[in-house]
Amino acid sequence: MVNPPVISNARLTYLHDEDKFLPLQAVDTHHIVSQRSILKPIVIYLFVTLLVVHAVFLHFKKGKPVITVYWSLLFGAFLIKLLIWRPIVKESVIIMPAFGVQLETHYGSGKISRSFIPVSEILKPVLNECVTPLTCFWCLSLLVRDEEQLTLVFKKFRPPLKMLVPIWKALCAATDCKESSELFQEDG
Amino acid sequence: MKNIGGMHKSGFIEHMEPFNDLTMWFDENGIDSAKLIVNSSSFRSSEAMESNHGRHRILMVSDFFYPNFGGVENHIYLLSQCLLKLNHKVVVMTHAYANRSGVRYMTNGLKVYYVPWKPFLMQNTLPTFYGTLPIVRTILIREKISLVHGHQAFSTLCHEALMHARTMGYKVLFTDHSLYGFADIGSIHMNKVLQFTLADVSQAICVSHTSKENTVLRSGLPPEKVFVIPNAVDTTMFKPAPQRLVMDPIVIVVISRLVYRKGADLLVEVIPEICRLYPNVRFIIGGDGPKRVRLEEMREKHSLQDRVDMLGAVPHAKVRSVLNCGHIFLNSSLTEAFCIAILEAASCGLLTVSTCVGGVPEVLPDDMIVLAKPDPSDMVHAIKKAIKILPRIDPQEMHLRIKGMYSWQDVAKRTEIVYNRALKCPNQSLLERLSRYLTCGAWAGKLFCLVMIVDYILWRLLQVWQPDMEVEVVPDIKVSRSKHVTEDHSST
Numbered sequence: 055m056v057n058p059p060v061i062s063n064a065r066l067t068y069l070h071d072e073d074k075f076l077p078l079q080a081v082d083t084h085h086i087v088s089q090r091s092i093l094k095p096i097v098i099y100l101f102v103t104l105l106v107v108h109a110v111f112l113h114f115k116k117g118k119p120v121i122t123v124y125w126s127l128l129f130g131a132f133l134i135k136l137l138i139w140r141p142i143v144k145e146s147v148i149i150m151p152a153f154g155v156q157l158e159t160h161y162g163s164g165k166i167s168r169s170f171i172p173v174s175e176i177l178k179p180v181l182n183e184c185v186t187p188l189t190c191f192w193c194l195s196l197l198v199r200d201e202e203q204l205t206l207v208f209k210k211f212r213p214p215l216k217m218l219v220p221i222w223k224a225l226c227a228a229t230d231c232k233e234s235s236e237l238f239q240e241d242g
Numbered sequence: 243m244k245n246i247g248g249m250h251k252s253g254f255i256e257h258m259e260p261f262n263d264l265t266m267w268f269d270e271n272g273i274d275s276a277k278l279i280v281n282s283s284s285f286r287s288s289e290a291m292e293s294n295h296g297r298h299r300i301l302m303v304s305d306f307f308y309p310n311f312g313g314v315e316n317h318i319y320l321l322s323q324c325l326l327k328l329n330h331k332v333v334v335m336t337h338a339y340a341n342r343s344g345v346r347y348m349t350n351g352l353k354v355y356y357v358p359w360k361p362f363l364m365q366n367t368l369p370t371f372y373g374t375l376p377i378v379r380t381i382l383i384r385e386k387i388s389l390v391h392g393h394q395a396f397s398t399l400c401h402e403a404l405m406h407a408r409t410m411g412y413k414v415l416f417t418d419h420s421l422y423g424f425a426d427i428g429s430i431h432m433n434k435v436l437q438f439t440l441a442d443v444s445q446a447i448c449v450s451h452t453s454k455e456n457t458v459l460r461s462g463l464p465p466e467k468v469f470v471i472p473n474a475v476d477t478t479m480f481k482p483a484p485q486r487l488v489m490d491p492i493v494i495v496v497i498s499r500l501v502y503r504k505g506a507d508l509l510v511e512v513i514p515e516i517c518r519l520y521p522n523v524r525f526i527i528g529g530d531g532p533k534r535v536r537l538e539e540m541r542e543k544h545s546l547q548d549r550v551d552m553l554g555a556v557p558h559a560k561v562r563s564v565l566n567c568g569h570i571f572l573n574s575s576l577t578e579a580f581c582i583a584i585l586e587a588a589s590c591g592l593l594t595v596s597t598c599v600g601g602v603p604e605v606l607p608d609d610m611i612v613l614a615k616p617d618p619s620d621m622v623h624a625i626k627k628a629i630k631i632l633p634r635i636d637p638q639e640m641h642l643r644i645k646g647m648y649s650w651q652d653v654a655k656r657t658e659i660v661y662n663r664a665l666k667c668p669n670q671s672l673l674e675r676l677s678r679y680l681t682c683g684a685w686a687g688k689l690f691c692l693v694m695i696v697d698y699i700l701w702r703l704l705q706v707w708q709p710d711m712e713v714e715v716v717p718d719i720k721v722s723r724s725k726h727v728t729e730d731h732s733s734t
Contacts, residue, residue, distance in 0.1 A: 063712075064712075183344070183345040183716075184344065185343065185344045185345060185355055185356070185357055185358060185377075186358065186377075187357065187358050187359055187373075187377065188376040188377055189376055189377060189380050190345075190355070190377065190380050190381065190384065191714075192714065214714055215714050
């Protein structure tokens with residue numbers, strides 16, 4: 055069993071584990087985890103603590119109104135939410151060949167939302183370039199039978215192409231789609 | 243500006259064989275692909291050209307492209323196709339049309355970015371000056387573009403993209419497709435914008451010598467920088483009818499947008515007069531527009547319903563069959579930089595009668611066209627002359643002559659020469675470029691300099707926020723035609 059590579063960039067890390075405990079069937083799991091630095095939270099917490107202590111000092115020693123303490127607490131909470139809080143911690147794709155694909159989103163609050171798509175419903179996994187008014191990025195989506203819209207595999211994260219390609223290949227293998235096209239359709 | 247999350251199925255790129263190349267590319271490179279992305283995205287124009295041995299990577303920018311049909315749209319599409327055949331890489335950038343948004347691929351792998359900025363006036367994107375900077379920068383880096391080619395002075399997206407490309411150090415080209423006046427407020431404004439864009443362009447292309455003169459006067463660009471490359475016509479599509487039409491009745495065809503600029507008012511005067519003088523002449527009018535009502539009224543007034551057919555808007559694919567119904571093509575435009583319509587008509591073997599405006603005299607040889615002043619009586623006289631010389635015209639011979647004179651492959655080769663020239667232009671620093679803008683006018687010059695300085699600052703800020711190396715380069719995808727259908731059948 056080859057040790058799976060770990061690909062990462064500044065914001066996201068890609069992890070791949072294959073569960074070979076079940077004989078004849080391997081459950082293939084791919085995770086995209088948002089990066090967590092160690093130094094940054096320490097610095098931010100220190101700063102917020104100093105800010106609150108300073109506000110308390112101003113209130114008790116210098117006689118400033120108690121609202122200063124409340125404002126500093128609020129501002130500290132806001133900073134923490136903005137700079138440290140990760141609304142989404144991890145997004146996973148669990149591929150069970152010949153059975154289906156499960157998409158999971160792990161939130162920072164501990165909530166996990168899951169959605170399962172049976173393999174018979176999946177027409178094709180596609181790597182798609184999404185264009186927004188400001189930028190352009192790659193996204194991995196599934197063409198699902200009877201659905202008008204593409205189902206995004208990673209709903210919030212925008213992993214780079216180097217992370218998406220192994221997952222796409224695994225999805226193609228699991229859903230039995232040939233990686234090359236059957237028909238080239240010309241647009242226009 | 244919402245993020246495009248769940249997308250309609252029609253928005254995805256057609257899944258192609260190319261992704262074999264993509265996966266192989268990543269297999270070969272493995273985790274080190276991060277380093278590769280860093281190296282390839284730091285390419286700049288001259289280095290890109292040298293390493294690709296003369297193969298250019300061109301970004302065509304305009305507000306006017308498929309699914310709209312028109313002179314500029316066809317020019318961009320056909321030129322891009324011919325450049326692709328010459329082994330260059332071409333990417334087109336335009337705004338989104340209705341629900342057509344995102345990346346699309348056209349024939350031979352022509353990649354089109356329909357950027358979701360909605361048009362606000364006459365097909366033009368809302369001019370926000372700096373709003374398009376992020377998306378233009380992203381496209382230029384991810385496609386490793388070496389050259390940006392803008393089309394049409396009236397396109398705001400073109401002007402903005404050229405401005406941003408210049409700020410980022412890319413070489414820039416501009417093609418002007420229309421003639422503009424000097425007197426009215428719209429033209430004055432447009433000319434000032436053009437002056438700004440062309441102050442710092444590497445080279446410019448015009449579609450006729452008259453257009454070159456007009457562009458040079460409007461923008462103050464030195465004439466040495468302007469090349470003249472006329473448009474062409476697809477002679478494989480525009481062929482004469484296999485059987486020569488009988489001479490009775492003589493059919494005169496008009497296909498144009500029925501607007502003031504195209505001389506629809508002249509038609510209203512000319513048609514009844516010709517119908518009165520020649521009882522065996524019929525008219526076919528294709529096209530739609532605000533002046534259609536006037537033509538319908540003319541028909542009613544002179545009871546010409548059986549002699550004048552109004553077809554309404556004619557789709558581009560049907561133009562040939564309409565032209566093949568006629569003997570003479572009538573063009574009454576009041577202004578025209580280069581008239582592709584008369585070229586299409588001549589390719590179909592029709593004798594042309596046209597107003598002598600703009601670049602029209604440069605298009606066809608004297609024996610294929612009868613010119614007239616844009617005046618009803620002069621036009622009637624010209625049509626009389628055309629009817630007299632009509633028996634001497636051989637449509638097949640005319641078609642062969644046009645085939646020898648005009649081809650899009652020739653236009654592409656000449657454009658390639660201009661690209662090579664543009665890429666040889668020296669790189670200039672911001673200060674050198676600013677000095678060029680100062681010559682645009684007392685107040686305008688300073689304003690333009692300010693605009694460019696702000697653009698430069700915004701670009702640098704954008705580079706800090708999202709460094710160049712974070713923008714992923716798109717692997718080159720080779721499009722292969724599908725042979726699978728026949729192979730599958732034979733194997734079963």
